Amino acid sequence: MKIRWLGHASFLLESQSGTRIVTDPFDGSVGYRIPKIEADIVTVSHDHYDHNYVEGVQGDPEVVKTAGEFNISGVGIKSIPAFHDEVKGAKRGPNLIFVFEIDGLRICHVGDLGHLLSKAQEEQIGRPDVLLIPVGGTFTLDAEGAAEMVNQLSPRMVIPMHFKTPAVSMPIDSVDNFLEKVGGGERMESTTIEVTPETLGEKMRVVVLNYE
16 A cells, blocks of 8 residues: 655555545645545544645545544544543544554554543554654644654554644644654655555654655
8 A cells, every 4th residue: 555645644545456545634724735636535533624624635535534433445444532632622622543454554543642542542543554643742742742652552664744844834843853752763755655564574664754
């Protein structure tokens, strides 16, 4: 499967059979260019403008924005209730964690998670092959919290998201602090990485994708 970072918390996940999933699409005020992408499925972790711009996705996608288990176009999707902050949503409301089963891989996108996982949430997620995790702080887990969560889940690959770049004016941190906490990572020139069960080793990789 292919994972393409569109910016912020938005990714295009594409299966070998061609099913296309867009996570947390953003509107133009975030700073990234809105991609012209057609999708079969759109997932929305919470109803904030920088994560729920479903109308910006082309085609006639099925939208998943509630907790539950789904099978759409051959992709298994589990959405797990969580919170956008450390006080059970009192500050910023609810958030969904998504687990995708694609091409024999488990991909976990935690949305704008603002707290560490409970044991029950850890069990529901299982061990991800790829973890897509916010690291910028202020509105989500910060570098330290994200590093702790990586230790909770022991993913085989970590792709950070929701951090400060030249395109973003939000008061969030860059990816640098997170990389320092986890012992470094690979900065890719490309927006996209191809992942298979065979190419993922047991040693965790941290990969920072580029954006357009």
